[in-house]
Amino acid sequence: MENVLRPLIVIGGSVVLTLLVGWAVDRLLQRADRRHHETPLWGLLRRCRFPYQLVLCAALLRGSYAQAELAREHSAAIGQLLSLVLIGATAWLLMRISTAVVESSYARYANQHQDAERVRRVRTQITLIQRIVTAVVGVLAVAAMLLTFPAFRAAGASLLASAGIVGIVAGVAAQSTLGNLFAGFQIAFGDMVRIGDTVVVDGEWGTIEEVTLTYLSVRTWDERRITMPVSYFTSQPFENWSRGGAQMTGAVYFHLDHSAPMDAMREKLQAILLECPAWDGRKWALAVTDTTPSTLQVRAVVSAKNSDDIWTVRVTVREQLIRWLADEHPYALPRVNTMAAAPAPEAEAVPSPRDGRPPRKATADGPGQL
Incomplete structure (x- = not known):
């Protein structure tokens, strides 16, 4: 009977004590979290309940296993296994605690600074x-396990x-x-x-x-x-x-015909920006930046409070200005001339003033030579 009660008391007592201590610690952390709701540390520490209980249970079993007098022929192997579990659980608990402290510090800093x-x-x-702390704790835990x-x-x-x-x-x-x-x-x-x-x-x-x-x-x-x-x-x-800084300035380029109405485009650009929620109202401009024999390069400059909004403003300006030009001023859009060049007209013969010989035809350099 003693051979049965002794292991039951040692193992069962360790498990029951672990559950009671874990419950008590969780209640204390829960009460601290309600009192200091502005600090998320106590709520984050409650996530460490399972690794904490595992550490406590492994430590109790490791220290009291000899009194259990269970499987004496394998006591060395079981003791080493409990040591490995204790080291691993301790490393897990340290990682959880460091994560909770780091996340709590960041949350407090983010709330205090805008x-x-x-x-x-x-x-x-x-x-x-x-990540550095996690890597160091993991390496030390593995080293401690190997040294057992x-x-x-x-x-x-x-x-x-x-x-x-x-x-x-x-x-x-x-x-x-x-x-x-x-x-x-x-x-x-x-x-x-x-x-x-x-x-x-x-x-x-x-x-x-x-x-x-x-x-x-x-x-x-x-x-x-x-x-x-x-x-x-x-x-x-x-x-x-x-x-x-998050504020940004972006540009939208257009290639238009030389007859494009620049003043009307500036008025339309301003109207588009006034109706665009992503525009921050800091800056806008429209100017001709380059010219070629067939087109003008027109640049619209706009501003926004961040990179996402500047993308929205640019695509809105590009889409609505092109649509407005196509509907109201189609002549301003660039055109490609696909008609074949007309042949040069044949030059008329120049009459000879001196004799009746047939005159030569005029050349590109001038009238035909006699």
């Missing part, structure tokens, strides 16, 4: 810091002795990866590009959607995702439309 550019910069930096095996502990001295050579070889073999890693730090803390910035890279227009230590994800206007190494942004030129 500058969208600064908020995007902080979001980019916090995202990379969170006697073979790895015995090989530790030789591994440390050869760490310098291995580091040199790994550095040479992973130059590209290390370059992207340091480029990620440069982008995050050098404020080159932020999450939410509108950029033009390699001829593609899009928005920075994700920033990691090794790559960036750009979401294009047609919902495609372009994954690019972060080293591209530190070694190649690119356009950042969100840099220095």
